[in-house]
Amino acid sequence: MIRVRFAPSPTGNVHVGSLRTALYNYLFAKQNKGTFVLRLEDTDRTRYQEGSVENLLHALYTTGVVPDEGLQLENGQPVENGEYGPYIQSERLSIYKKYIQQLIDEGKAYYCFCSKERLSRLRDEQRAAGETPRYDGHCRNLTPEEVQEKINNGEPYVIRLKLPENTDISFDDVVRGKITINTKEMDDQVLIKEDGFPTYHFAVVIDDHLMKITHVIRGEEWLPSTPKHVYLYQCFGWKPPVFVHLSNILNDDHKKLSKRQGDVAVEDFLKKGYLPEALINFLALLGWSPENEQEIFSMDELKQSFDIHRISNSGAVFDREKLNWMNGQYIKKASNEVIVKGIKPFIEKDSLIHVPSDDQKESWLQKVAELLRDRIDFFAQAPEELEQLLDDHYQIDDSEEAQDILHAETVPILYHALESKIKEADQWNADYIQKDIIKAIQKEHKKEKIKGKMLYMPIRLILTGSMHGPDLALIMDVLGQETCLERLHHFSESLKEGK
RNA sequence: GGCCCCUUGGUCAAGCGGUUAAGACAUCGCCCUUUCACGGCGACUACGGGAGUUCGAAUCUCCCAGGGGUCACCA
Numbered sequence: 001m002i003r004v005r006f007a008p009s010p011t012g013n014v015h016v017g018s019l020r021t022a023l024y025n026y027l028f029a030k031q032n033k034g035t036f037v038l039r040l041e042d043t044d045r046t047r048y049q050e051g052s053v054e055n056l057l058h059a060l061y062t063t064g065v066v067p068d069e070g071l072q073l074e075n076g077q078p079v080e081n082g083e084y085g086p087y088i089q090s091e092r093l094s095i096y097k098k099y100i101q102q103l104i105d106e107g108k109a110y111y112c113f114c115s116k117e118r119l120s121r122l123r124d125e126q127r128a129a130g131e132t133p134r135y136d137g138h139c140r141n142l143t144p145e146e147v148q149e150k151i152n153n154g155e156p157y158v159i160r161l162k163l164p165e166n167t168d169i170s171f172d173d174v175v176r177g178k179i180t181i182n183t184k185e186m187d188d189q190v191l192i193k194e195d196g197f198p199t200y201h202f203a204v205v206i207d208d209h210l211m212k213i214t215h216v217i218r219g220e221e222w223l224p225s226t227p228k229h230v231y232l233y234q235c236f237g238w239k240p241p242v243f244v245h246l247s248n249i250l251n252d253d254h255k256k257l258s259k260r261q262g263d264v265a266v267e268d269f270l271k272k273g274y275l276p277e278a279l280i281n282f283l284a285l286l287g288w289s290p291e292n293e294q295e296i297f298s299m300d301e302l303k304q305s306f307d308i309h310r311i312s313n314s315g316a317v318f319d320r321e322k323l324n325w326m327n328g329q330y331i332k333k334a335s336n337e338v339i340v341k342g343i344k345p346f347i348e349k350d351s352l353i354h355v356p357s358d359d360q361k362e363s364w365l366q367k368v369a370e371l372l373r374d375r376i377d378f379f380a381q382a383p384e385e386l387e388q389l390l391d392d393h394y395q396i397d398d399s400e401e402a403q404d405i406l407h408a409e410t411v412p413i414l415y416h417a418l419e420s421k422i423k424e425a426d427q428w429n430a431d432y433i434q435k436d437i438i439k440a441i442q443k444e445h446k447k448e449k450i451k452g453k454m455l456y457m458p459i460r461l462i463l464t465g466s467m468h469g470p471d472l473a474l475i476m477d478v479l480g481q482e483t484c485l486e487r488l489h490h491f492s493e494s495l496k497e498g499k
Numbered sequence: 500g501g502c503c504c505c506u507u508g509g510u511c512a513a514g515c516g517g518u519u520a521a522g523a524c525a526u527c528g529c530c531c532u533u534u535c536a537c538g539g540c541g542a543c544u545a546c547g548g549g550a551g552u553u554c555g556a557a558u559c560u561c562c563c564a565g566g567g568g569u570c571a572c573c574a
Contacts, residue, residue, distance in 0.1 A: 009574050044573055116572070123571090132501045132570060158572050176504065185502050185570085193572040200574050224503055224569040247505075247567085254566065282511095285523090289512055293522050312512075315567060319510050322524040332537075374537045385536095438533095456533035468535035 002034025004215050005070070005208070009041045010052035013265035014059040016318070017219065017249040017257055020283040024246065025217045026065045027284070027306040037211060038067035040088040041204070043197045053078050059266040063276040064299050084211040089203050096198040099206050099236070100159055100191060108235045109191055111147050112139040112160045135160070135188045159192040161201075161228065169227040174244040175313045181227045189228050201225060205232040208241055217244040217308070244308055246287060247315045257318050273342050273379020275334070278327040286316045296329060324377035332373055339369035342379035350383040352391045356480070364478065367430075371474045389475060394465040396491070402467055405457050410450050414458055417441045417450075419488055428481045434473040462491045 006022040008014070029036040038060070042048060057073045060066060069082035080087050103109035112135075123133040140162065142150075151157065163183045170180035191202040198206070208216060223245045233240040249257045257264050263272070269279055281297050289312065290297075290305045297305065331339060344365060347353055356364045368386065375385055388394065396402070405411075421437045438459070442451045460472055463484055469475060476484055 007574095011574075041574065047573065112572095119572085127500085130500060134570080160572095173504095179503070181503070187570075190572050195572080197572090199572070204574095219568095220504070221568060221574085245504085250567085252510085256567080286511070291513090293513085295523060314505050316512090317510055319524065322511065325524055328537095375535085451533090453533055460534065466535085470534095470536075472533075 001212075002029055002032040002215065003037060003211070003213050004029045004034065004217060005037040005039050005211065005213050006065075006067070007039040007041045007204070007207075007218075008056060009044065009047065010049060010056065011044075011047045012049045012052055012055075013267050014056055015257070015264050016266055016269070016279075016283060017264075019059060019063060019065065019266050019279075020249065020286060021217065021219060021246060022060060022065045023063075023280060023283055024244075024288070024306070024308070024311070025215075027302050028215065028217060028308055029068070030303045031306055034214075035068045036066075037082070037084075037213070038070040038072065038087065039207060039211070040071055041200060042088060042090045043193075043200065043203055045090075045195075045197070055267065059270075062270065063266065063280050065280075087211075089198070089207065092203070092207070093196065093198075095210070096192070096203060096206055100198075100202070103161075103191070103235060104159065106235070108162055109159050110140060110162050111142065111151070111157045112188075112190075113142075113150050113155050113157045114138050132185075137188065140188065156194045158190045158194050160188040161191050161232070163188055163228075163231065169231055171226060171230045171240065171243060173223070173226075174242060174308055175247075175311050176223070176245060179223070179226070181224075183227075183231075186228060189225075201228050202232070205229050205236075205238075209233070209236070209238045213241050215242045215244060215308075217246065220245045220247050244311070246311065247313060249286060250315045250317045252317060254315070254317065262320070271380075273346065273382075274323070274327050275330045275338075275342075278330040279323070281330075282323045282326045286318065287312050296326075328377040331376065331378075334373070336366055336369050339373055339379075340365045343369060343372060343376075343382040346380055346382045347386065350387065352387050352393075353383060354390055354483075367474070367478050371470045371478055375470065388466055389464050389469060389479070396461060396465040396494075397467055399467075402461055405454075406461055408454060408458070410445075410448055410454055411458050413445060413448055414441065414450055414455070415462070415488070415492065417445060418459060419485070422481060422484050422488070425481060428477065430471075430473040430477040433476045437476075438473065463487050 004025040006018075006025050008018055008022075026036045028034070040053065053071070057071070057078055061073055066072075070080065070085070070087035072079055072081050086092055100109060104111075114135075118138075119135070122136060126133045139160070163186055165183060167183045168180050169183065169186075170178055172178050189201050190199050192198055207213075226243060226245075230240050251257050251261050253261075263269060266279070270276065277298065280299060280302070284297060284302050284306070285295070288306065288310055291307075291310070294301075294305070331342075334342075340362075347365075347368070348355060355361060368382075372382055372385060376382055396406070418437070418441065421441060425432065425437065438455065442455055456472055457467065460469065460475075461467060463472075463479060464475060479487075
């Protein structure tokens with residue numbers, strides 16, 4: 001039975017890199033009918049940030065990376081479910097206590113009373129001497145009596161792992177292969193901190209074992225410390241899990257993806273109007289590739305195709321352009337409801353866009369959604385795409401080409417025809433506008449040769465101010481009968497003033 | 500600096516000893532179209548360097564270079 005886990009710290013928003021790690025765990029579990037556990041690693045109380053658990057759960061649930069066990073959401077509230085709990089490390093202190101005692105009794109861990117000041121001085125000296133900073137083993141060989149005395153005196157202490165000297169420790173990583181590191185290169189890692197909390201290195205081993213985790217899929221920053229974890233498994237006589245270390249997601253400059261260069265939190269992308277499905281699809285392909293050439297994957301398809309053996313071993317640059325393209329693909333295929341829901345808040349927030357009153361709002365939004373679906377990559381782009389069309393203070397393109405079109409001799413004829421057609425229109429929809437207004441004008445003015453570019457372009461310029469834009473009938477529909485007339489008159493006024 | 504990992508076009512990447520070295524994004528061009536967008540077609544660009552092994556190497560080995568990660572009582 002496959003059991004995997006995602007074990008973040010509650011230190012803020014969920015990074016897209018973390019989401020990818022969670023996703024890979026989730027996909028691997030699902031395709032093997034396994035269990036995806038969510039555990040909270042909150043052993044550093046100083047870094048805890050209010051609201052991060054809610055944020056975490058929200059990100060996971062809206063993207064569909066839903067845990068089967070551990071921390072879950074029920075009626076909008078975080079709860080813990082499962083038989084291997086608690087799933088929050090700060091609630092497991094007594095468990096760690098039991099296992100650390102075993103290590104001490106067996107001489108595999110020891111008390112250390114060195115002050116942080118001494119340690120820091122030691123590191124500085126070592127660094128200055130060009131050495132790798134390491135603990136010098138000062139407290140490694142204290143007698144039980146000495147230890148007891150110091151404890152009785154109330155001296156603060158930590159508990160360190162007693163590493164064997166000059167011993168190779170190896171393990172197999174699914175994406176990297178066999179990795180061997182000698183204990184000479186390792187430190188007597190602190191297992192229990194002065195405050196009694198375990199460090200990550202200790203808690204992760206105890207919890208993964210107790211929770212029967214079979215595969216540890218995590219970021220590559222853990223690769224160098226994995227031998228410590230492997231050694232701990234050996235100390236307890238436990239079978240280590242299979243390790244899968246994922247390469248980092250990088251910025252354009254090939255540094256670790258960071259806040260400096262734009263959004264990195266899942267929430268940021270959701271807020272900008274990226275679809276969760278698209279984000280998941282994009283992240284899945286960032287570091288994993290399918291056997292065939294498929295690009296667009298639903299979550300179900302990912303569950304089918306995902307393969308931990310096809311995870312790539314080099315860092316991947318987070319290409320926002322490609323994310324945009326992919327999200328655009330999802331928007332094109334989305335239902336009108338999804339698009340309306342997505343664009344609505346952005347449009348309502350934009351003061352330049354005149355949104356019709358409530359009774360017409362919904363149908364208007366439907367039309368706008370149809371107009372935008374092929375034109376935006378994510379919903380936050382909706383306003384800028386609409387502004388040039390719907391802003392009351394729009395300016396008519398003053399380029400030579402545009403002005404030439406507007407001053408063609410057929411324009412006055414076209415103007416009057418258009419005005420009367422709009423006035424007498426007894427209905428208003430794209431179909432009617434196309435057939436009974438635009439095409440009708442073309443038919444009725446064959447002899448003046450009002451057709452093609454000289455038909456569409458002046459109307460477009462007069463009504464939108466721009467030579468570019470969506471299908472004319474669609475725009476006029478969205479603009480509305482009244483606004484079209486207003487703009488028509490506004491144009492004729494400006495013409496009179498200009499002359 | 501020590502240790503570990505990585506290295507195919509600008510980006511994501513396929514490739515597992517013999518290929519014209521896929522595909523996608525981006526870029527550019529053409530087509531479609533009233534315009535823009537969408538879509539279609541096409542072009543452009545890649546095996547970090549050097550030694551081996553081999554009849555043959557992007558694929559195997561070694562060295563070098565570059566990049567990244569890590570060296571906390573943070574995860």
